Amino acid sequence: xxxxxxxxxxxxxxxxxxxxxLMWWAFRRHKLAVTGLIIVxxxxxxxxxxxxIAPYDPDLSNARAINHPPQGLxxxxxxxxxxxxxxPHVTAMAQKRDPxxxxxxxxxxxxxxxxxxxFGKGAPVTMWGLFTVERRLIAPKVPGERFYLIGAxxxxxxxxSRIIYGTRISMSIGLIGVAMSLVLGxxxxxxxxxxxxxxxATVQRIVEFKLSMPTIPIWLGLSAALPQDWPPTxxxxxxxxxxxxxxxxxxxxxxxxxxxALRTEDFVVAARLDGCSxxxxxxxHMLPSMVSHIIASVSLAIPMxxxxxxxxxxxxxGLLPPTISWGVLLKEAQNVRTIAExxxxxxxxxxxxxxxxxxxxxxxxxxxxxxxxxxxxx
Numbered sequence: 001x002x003x004x005x006x007x008x009x010x011x012x013x014x015x016x017x018x019x020x021x022l023m024w025w026a027f028r029r030h031k032l033a034v035t036g037l038i039i040v041x042x043x044x045x046x047x048x049x050x051x052x053i054a055p056y057d058p059d060l061s062n063a064r065a066i067n068h069p070p071q072g073l074x075x076x077x078x079x080x081x082x083x084x085x086x087x088p089h090v091t092a093m094a095q096k097r098d099p100x101x102x103x104x105x106x107x108x109x110x111x112x113x114x115x116x117x118x119f120g121k122g123a124p125v126t127m128w129g130l131f132t133v134e135r136r137l138i139a140p141k142v143p144g145e146r147f148y149l150i151g152a153x154x155x156x157x158x159x160x161s162r163i164i165y166g167t168r169i170s171m172s173i174g175l176i177g178v179a180m181s182l183v184l185g186x187x188x189x190x191x192x193x194x195x196x197x198x199x200x201a202t203v204q205r206i207v208e209f210k211l212s213m214p215t216i217p218i219w220l221g222l223s224a225a226l227p228q229d230w231p232p233t234x235x236x237x238x239x240x241x242x243x244x245x246x247x248x249x250x251x252x253x254x255x256x257x258x259x260x261a262l263r264t265e266d267f268v269v270a271a272r273l274d275g276c277s278x279x280x281x282x283x284x285h286m287l288p289s290m291v292s293h294i295i296a297s298v299s300l301a302i303p304m305x306x307x308x309x310x311x312x313x314x315x316x317x318g319l320l321p322p323t324i325s326w327g328v329l330l331k332e333a334q335n336v337r338t339i340a341e342x343x344x345x346x347x348x349x350x351x352x353x354x355x356x357x358x359x360x361x362x363x364x365x366x367x368x369x370x371x372x373x374x375x376x377x378x
């Protein structure tokens with residue numbers, strides 16, 4: 001075998017590359033999409049390993065740290081002899097009482113620091129319900145000391161730990177909700193586009209009726225109808241079902257359009273003439289050719305699910321405490337007084353913005369890469 005043949009296999013040209021390789025080349029040129037992919041991967045990594053990454057138990061309160069302000073992280077520590085060394089730490093805070101308002105305030109205490117240890121020991125936690133771990137990504141070097149990198153809430157609970165645990169709920173509800181919408185969208189949209197006729201007319205009338213109804217009132221009405229005494233697991237599942245029942249219509253239209261375009265293609269007609277069953281034609285020949293478009297649609301639908309859950313929980317109609325999600329955390333920042341006195345309570349909103357922007361960038365890049373031949377022609 002010649003070296004030229006080996007080089008062609010390792011570095012194929014545009015007319016020799018597979019569709020997936022062309023998609024990857026097109027996606028890689030989209031810098032914002034690559035950045036979004038990295039951020040989304042980090043968010044799901046944080047969600048998967050929240051027990052290890054979070055410094056403390058998210059429900060651990062501290063009466064002496066109510067509305068504790070954020071503490072800046074310092075990496076270099078100066079010793080008494082004037083030398084310095086690498087030692088992550090924060091400046092300790094001392095409680096003071098305002099003589100005029102008698103309100104408790106916090107002021108930096110330059111004489112004390114709280115040293116932070118990488119992969120230090122913390123309180124034992126159960127990882128994925130399987131085994132117990134004590135190591136945390138960051139933990140106080142001296143047991144019993146506390147630090148608050150993003151501040152604490154009105155019960156003295158660490159906001160960083162609560163946001164990390166909230167990542168698991170908010171990011172997973174988008175995936176599960178979109179997965180359920182994906183099944184409905186592919187099923188109904190595929191039937192509509194493949195069979196046409198009265199099946200297409202019936203499904204499209206359902207889609208049009210659904211799209212004619214305002215989304216937010218439906219969300220509010222269905223969520224308000226849920227019993228308040230349901231356990232967190234039931235409520236989580238119910239909110240996911242509500243979001244998926246409302247979000248399947250756009251995907252159904254995308255699938256229908258692709259099926260209408262593909263059912264007259266030569267390879268589909270050849271499969272029918274060869275005696276393939278209808279299910280084999282759909283799942284073996286038609287669906288694989290539109291996987292890239294489905295992936296792009298799904299990646300753009302996930303941020304909408306996250307925003308929907310956050311909005312419902314913020315209004316008190318979605319997930320409820322003790323469940324921790326970004327929307328539940330944002331409910332603490334509903335009034336102006338809270339924002340004025342403890343603006344760090346709005347930090348879950350920053351997490352929502354980062355996640356939604358990253359998913360949108362990723363979805364835009366995947367949508368552009370889904371048509372790699374058009375990209376190559378530009």
